[in-house]
Amino acid sequence: MRCLISLVTSLVVAAMAPAADKPNVLFIAIDDLNDWVGPLGGHPQVKTPHMDALAARGTTFTNAHCQSPLCNPSRTSLLTGLRPSTTGVYGLAPWFRTDPRYKDLTTLFQWFKKNGYHTLTTGKIFHGGYPPKGERPAEVDVFGPPGVIQPRPQQKFVKTPDNHPLVDWGVFPEKDEDCFDYDIATWAVQTLREKPSGPWFFAVGFQHPHVPCYAPQKWFDLYPADQLILPQVKEDDRDDLPRFASYLHWKLPEPRLKWLQEAKQWKPLVRAYLASISFVDAQVGRVLQALQDHGYEKNTIVVLWSDHGWHLGEKGITGKNSLWDRSTRVPLIFAGPGIAANAKCHRPAELLDVYPTLLELCGLPANQRNEGISLVPQLKDAKAPRERPAITTHNPGNHGIRTEKWRYIVYADGSEELYDMENDPHEWTNLANKPEFAHVKKELARWAPAKSAPPMPGSAHRILTFDNGLPVWEGQEIKPNDPFPEK
Ligand SMILES: [Ca+2]
Ligand SMILES: [Ca+2]
Numbered sequence: 001m002r003c004l005i006s007l008v009t010s011l012v013v014a015a016m017a018p019a020a021d022k023p024n025v026l027f028i029a030i031d032d033l034n035d036w037v038g039p040l041g042g043h044p045q046v047k048t049p050h051m052d053a054l055a056a057r058g059t060t061f062t063n064a065h066c067q068s069p070l071c072n073p074s075r076t077s078l079l080t081g082l083r084p085s086t087t088g089v090y091g092l093a094p095w096f097r098t099d100p101r102y103k104d105l106t107t108l109f110q111w112f113k114k115n116g117y118h119t120l121t122t123g124k125i126f127h128g129g130y131p132p133k134g135e136r137p138a139e140v141d142v143f144g145p146p147g148v149i150q151p152r153p154q155q156k157f158v159k160t161p162d163n164h165p166l167v168d169w170g171v172f173p174e175k176d177e178d179c180f181d182y183d184i185a186t187w188a189v190q191t192l193r194e195k196p197s198g199p200w201f202f203a204v205g206f207q208h209p210h211v212p213c214y215a216p217q218k219w220f221d222l223y224p225a226d227q228l229i230l231p232q233v234k235e236d237d238r239d240d241l242p243r244f245a246s247y248l249h250w251k252l253p254e255p256r257l258k259w260l261q262e263a264k265q266w267k268p269l270v271r272a273y274l275a276s277i278s279f280v281d282a283q284v285g286r287v288l289q290a291l292q293d294h295g296y297e298k299n300t301i302v303v304l305w306s307d308h309g310w311h312l313g314e315k316g317i318t319g320k321n322s323l324w325d326r327s328t329r330v331p332l333i334f335a336g337p338g339i340a341a342n343a344k345c346h347r348p349a350e351l352l353d354v355y356p357t358l359l360e361l362c363g364l365p366a367n368q369r370n371e372g373i374s375l376v377p378q379l380k381d382a383k384a385p386r387e388r389p390a391i392t393t394h395n396p397g398n399h400g401i402r403t404e405k406w407r408y409i410v411y412a413d414g415s416e417e418l419y420d421m422e423n424d425p426h427e428w429t430n431l432a433n434k435p436e437f438a439h440v441k442k443e444l445a446r447w448a449p450a451k452s453a454p455p456m457p458g459s460a461h462r463i464l465t466f467d468n469g470l471p472v473w474e475g476q477e478i479k480p481n482d483p484f485p486e487k
Contacts, residue, residue, distance in 0.1 A: 022362050023337050024300040025112070026291060027203040028284060029125055031071065031147075031210035032320065034309035035329045036277055039344070042329075045229055047222050047278050050285030051333065054304060056342050058335025059379050061349040065390035065402055066308040069320040069327035070462055072127035074307040074351065079107045079126065081355040081370040084393045085449040087456060094458035095130045106367065108355045109140045112201040115364045120196060123147040123184040123205035140203075142196075144187045147207045150180050153214075158265060161487040164253035169213035169272035171220055176279070179216070181206045185283040189290040199362075206283055209276035209310075211254070219275035228271055232426060233257065233313050238484075240430040241315075242415030245322070246484045247464055248394050250473040254311075254319030258486050270312050301336035301361050305351060314426070321462060323400035323409045324427050328392045334379055336361075345382035348390040348402055349375055389447050395464040396452035401444045408444035412466035416441060 035042030039055035040062060067077035068084045076082075076089045076096050082105075089096050096102045109119045122144030129146070131139050149166065156163070157170035176182050188204045196202070208215070238246075260266040284304065291297050311317045311326045320327045332349055335341075338361055352372035359366055360374040377384035392400040397412030407427060409417040416432040418441055431437050455463055464473050471478040 022116070022199040022364075024199050024296060025117075025201045025358055025362065026287070026296075026300050026302045027125075027201065027358075028287065028302065028304040029075075029123075029203065029205040030280060030284075030304070030306045030331070031124055031205070031207045032308065032310050033209055033277065033280070033306035033331060034326060035331065036274065037281075037331050039333065040329075040331060043229070043231075043274065045223060045227075046274055048281040050281045050288060051304065051331065054284070054288060054302060054335055055333050058302065058333055058339050058341060059343040059345055059382060061332040061345050061347070061375070061378070063346050063390065063402065063404060064305075064330050064332035064349040064351070065328040065392050065400075066306075066330050066351050067392060069308040069322060069392060069394055071307055072130075075125070075127050078305075078307075078351045078354055079109070080105055081108065081352065081367060081372060083352065083371050083391070083449060085396070085399075085452040086371065088453035088459070090393075090395045090455050091459045091463045092127065092461035094456060094460075095126075095132065096456070097131065097135065098458055099456050105369070107139065108358070109201065109203070111355075111359065111364065111367055112362075113141065116199070118142075118197050118200045119202075120144065120191065120200060121203040121205070122187050122191075123181070124207050125203045125205040144191065145183060147184065147205055148180055149207060149212065151178060152212070158263075158268075160253070160255050161259055162253040162255070166211050167253050167255070168211065169269050171217050172214040174216060176216055176282070179208075179214070179279065181208050181280060181283050185286045188287045192287075192290040192294050192296065195294065204287055206280045208280035208283075209273050213269065213272035213276045215272070215275040215279040219279045220271060222278050223271050223274045225267060225271060228267055230266060230270055231312050231314055233316070234426070234428045237315050237428055241417065242411060242413075244398075244411035244413050244415045244471070245409075245417065247411075247466075247471050247473060247478060248323065248398060249317060249319065249321035250464070250478060251485050252317070252319050252321060252462075254317070256486055257313040257316045257318070260313065260318065266313060269318065273310070273312060299337060301334065301339070301358065303354060303358065304331060304333045305354065306330040307351075321394065323392055323394055323398060325402070325407065325421070325425075328390070328400055328402065334361075334375070338376075339379045340382060343382040345375075345378045346404055347378055347382075347384070347386040348388070348404065349378070349386075350390045389444070391447055391449070393449065393452065396454060397466060398464075399448040401447045403444070406440060406444060408441060410445060410448055413469075413471075418444075
């Protein structure tokens with residue numbers, strides 16, 4: 001009881017504290033970074049000393065998942081606090097404010113501003129060029145340099161089947177100082193040195209290891225080609241998948257494993273992705289060093305997250321756009337006041353939870369529209385229970401449900417997958433057709449959003465619909481006998 005009274009008292013005190021006493025927030029977003037980071041152990045050779053150090057002074061969620069395995073919908077969900085199935089943002093377009101229903105929605109930035117915080121951003125936080133220039137002052141106080149993928153080599157290094165200009169990898173440019181993410185970190189470091197008025201909420205978004213996977217030679221040298229370990233794949237892994245699983249990534253600019261193997265590009269891509277991760281880790285390190293150098297470490301909540309994962313050959317594909325762990329599992333690390341150090345939490349967590357978690361950590365009033373749940377109980381005690389699984393949606397009606405033991409997927413046509421993640425962490429054996437697991441599927445299926453909003457007007461890029469039994473990928477009907485595109 002005394003414990004409860006003191007908890008209530010501390011909550012009341014926190015809520016009444018003047019803004020000046022509140023912790024700052026450093027919000028670090030990384031693009032397309034899967035679980036290949038030291039604290040998650042997704043790749044045995046990856047070197048991420050700065051993320052390791054952050055994890056050592058904070059709490060890592062080892063079972064955190066994005067709400068959508070794609071940039072714009074994932075980021076929109078985190079920043080609005082709403083699921084893709086609520087807003088209808090599933091594709092790389094549109095900017096969510098184009099929908100009159102969300103014109104006045106208060107984003108994470110705006111909630112902090114409303115509660116006395118100075119807000120700043122640089123690099124990729126919202127997707128692409130969002131928000132449009134004229135709308136920026138209404139979204140964030142200070143817009144630093146946006147994320148622009150420059151410089152680029154005169155020609156692509158790798159001629160991929162689709163030959164999308166960004167789908168490329170190799171040693172480039174010569175020096176760290178010439179990389180765009182280096183400039184983003186530099187701007188963040190300078191801004192911290194100049195001591196922004198506070199309390200502040202500062203978002204820093206890095207684009208590595210998103211394609212193109214370019215990094216200077218020294219980062220490739222960390223991963224000698226002759227010792228490189230490739231991801232484990234199972235040759236016939238797709239044979240037990242429902243056909244609908246392929247519709248989610250029917251055609252992508254990211255090449256398939258078959259092409260990588262034939263072109264002898266699998267190893268170079270894996271190596272370039274690892275090099276890009278270590279490069280971005282170093283940029284994270286520069287910003288965290290500045291936090292320490294300028295006396296902010298003790299009073300700043302740091303949250304580091306990635307918008308979704310990335311396949312590097314698993315299930316025969318590269319890229320995202322699937323409901324398996326390889327696409328949905330993301331780094332999510334919190335450190336700072338009120339957060340247990342050197343802790344790992346294995347409970348499911350959602351990126352959607354970041355919004356309410358930061359509000360609670362900073363003693364700000366909760367936003368009743370948030371669909372996520374605060375992770376503060378798990379940040380104090382990693383073993384604290386959590387009832388809700390992590391739920392990922394990719395286009396209307398396709399949902400993945402992840403508990404500590406299970407991964408369940410249901411597609412818009414009703415077809416299913418079920419994996420025992422404790423005994424089959426690669427999701428190789430689909431148990432959905434085994435009658436003995438019918439009760440497990442039923443229990444998990446109740447977590448899938450009952451309704452998926454139709455794609456928001458203006459939706460485009462990687463949109464899959466299934467209206468009246470007709471699968472349509474990016475505006476083109478998929479016929480029942482069309483073979484899965486191998487390129
Ligand atoms: Ca992304
Ligand atoms: Ca399989």
